[in-house]
Amino acid sequence: MSGLAEQKESGSARVAESLAVAIHEHRLSPGMKLNEDEVGEIYGVSRTVVRAALQQLSHDRLVELKRNRGAFVAQPTVKEAREVFEARALLEPRTAHSAAERATPEDIEILQRHIDEEHAALEQGDTGRALHLSGMFHIEMARIADQSTVADFIAQLVSRSSLIIALYWQRRAALCESHAHDALIKAMARHDGKAAEELMKHHLLDLLTSLDLRDQPSVAKSLKDALT
Amino acid sequence: MSGLAEQKESGSARVAESLAVAIHEHRLSPGMKLNEDEVGEIYGVSRTVVRAALQQLSHDRLVELKRNRGAFVAQPTVKEAREVFEARALLEPRTAHSAAERATPEDIEILQRHIDEEHAALEQGDTGRALHLSGMFHIEMARIADQSTVADFIAQLVSRSSLIIALYWQRRAALCESHAHDALIKAMARHDGKAAEELMKHHLLDLLTSLDLRDQPSVAKSLKDALT
DNA sequence: TGCGCTATTTTTGTATACAACTTTGTGGAC
DNA sequence: GTCCACAAAGTTGTATACAAAAATAGCGCA
Structure with missing residues (x-):
């Protein structure tokens, strides 16, 4: 290709x-x-x-x-990292709600493929690809919700989240536990918008709390920033 | 200057x-x-x-x-116009909630100045400036909420909204009736987050319903588009 | 007259050249 | 020896030149 x-x-x-x-x-x-x-x-x-x-x-x-x-x-600060996830918390749960109500069997299939590939990548230790696919899952959900404007925002936030996760990652298992995505896809398959919304809300919270946002990034932008 | x-x-x-x-x-x-x-x-x-x-x-x-x-x-379509306001509906009410809780007297003063200038511009018939100031009100609110990431999104959405309003404007009085902003600022002054959130929600709904989104934009992209 | 092809013109995409600014290195005064 | 001023090097900001693509116009043909 x-x-x-x-x-x-x-x-x-x-x-x-x-x-x-x-x-x-x-x-x-x-x-x-x-x-x-x-x-x-x-x-x-x-x-x-x-x-x-x-x-x-x-x-x-x-x-x-x-x-x-x-x-x-870019070197997202702790504040910026929180803001990014707060923005996601505003956008994604209700987008998941809409997506669950609108999802066609084809949509579910696509999402399921994403999850399967994500699992495979994780098992192969290719965390970079897993992270990428995990993000794609969220973006695809916004597409299903037929909200391209919101989808664009989410895509940008997911992209920034990848960098944030790379910076503040605390424990590997929290990367985007596919359990959350599994549960989400099940809720969507039965068009349970409310459940999807709640699952997404908690998924994002889990993601946020899995990060170590207590202190500043370890790599400074400049020596001055680091030493003053 | x-x-x-x-x-x-x-x-x-x-x-x-x-x-x-x-x-x-x-x-x-x-x-x-x-x-x-x-x-x-x-x-x-x-x-x-x-x-x-x-x-x-x-x-x-x-x-x-x-x-x-x-x-x-850009020539926003009806679908795009709806999407922009749906995105604003996701972001702004809860941002207004936070802003109301955090607003300092200085913040309220700044917002009040915006409203006053907006009123003045409207009375002078300078709708362009009024529209601009009306947008600034929303952006300033996001700044008060101390959510610069969300503020950036809102700024972009407000900007697009201006274009959309220019395209689909139905009745002049609906431009962004300052009553809504007046009520918002009062709720913020008494740090009533819940009220601010509700007011913003309805303000955005009013704004959306004041637009004529029934048919396609009247201005064609080119003569060919218009005549073929 | 109407259609389709090709040549010309116009406009965008990219590379290069030059100017302005920032940083760095050096030397002299104190 | 330290600090400041100035010069040199390097990098970015902008303008221009050239290449490629698209729009247009002109021509030939049916």
Whole structure:
């Protein structure tokens, strides 16, 4: 599938996607400087497209742009982490409610496939892929709810959550215990909106409490930030 | 204030802001093509900064970017309009609740000033400014709630709402009857979170029902769209 | 006259060149 | 030896030049 079929997306989209994956997988550390020339060299593109990609990632809050200073991998603070999950708590439970009421058998099938792949990835120890699929589950749910505007917000929040989880992860088992997703899909299969809403609410709470948000991130943006 | 004091923001931010205002004030019609050379000439900047501005506006959903085709002023569909207000209904009532509980006397003062200016603008017939201030009221409320992540979403939704209202506006009086904001500020002054939440919920419902979302937008994207 | 193909023009996508700013390194004064 | 000023290097911000794609116009043909 990655041979020569797709060539439609623009260069900046490709670079942004690749950088986003690298950030999610924690290969790019929070706070790391993203030099435009360097990135351009790596992907074989000019600074023009690198800048477009960085601007896009900046809007997704995966990188922070500082005027005349450059782009840095975002380093969500504890406050920001809480805010992201509070925003999700506002959006996702009622979206799950709608999704449960609207879900078709095909939708359930798609979600079930996501869960199965997630399980497989976890068993193989590929936590990065499991995390990605776990996020896709949430995004797919918003799509089922037929709320593309909310879905866009959720997609952004899920993306930021991945970075947050990578930063503040406390215990591996809490990654997004597929039990929660299993229960959710069952509620959706029987179109039990209220149950889905409650399950999602508690799922997000569990996710939040599984993070260690007591102290500041360990990696500082700069030495000054760390030593003052 | 517009003489020579501020010169800090980048060119693209300035262009984006100016275009956004023009779109909100309906001076740029939905569907209108935004030629990069033309825009650049108007603002005396190169296409480079115009493209950056357009990309930013695209992320705010105020313009639509079509690959190899260019940028067009967004033309929200009826479905999109409903979705925007449904998203606001998810976010704003509970944000108003938090804001009411946290609001300081200074916060109330700021909001009151917004309302006063809004009243003044309405009496002067400057509906564009009134609409802008009305939106600022909602954004300020999210700021008071100390939820900058949610505030960013609300800011984007308010911005899109302005365009939607400009498109689907039915009756002038419904613009954002300041009565609703007056009642909200009173609830906040007495830190009545529950009341603020309910008021916001109904305010948004009123806003939505004041729009004429029965049929498609009247302005076509191009002459061809209109005549074929 | 109407249709379809090709050539031209226009516009966007990308690369490169230059200017402005920030940071860093060096040297001198105290 | 420390601090400040200034110069040098490096990076970002912007403008321009070129390539690729789309829109348009002109022509030939039925």
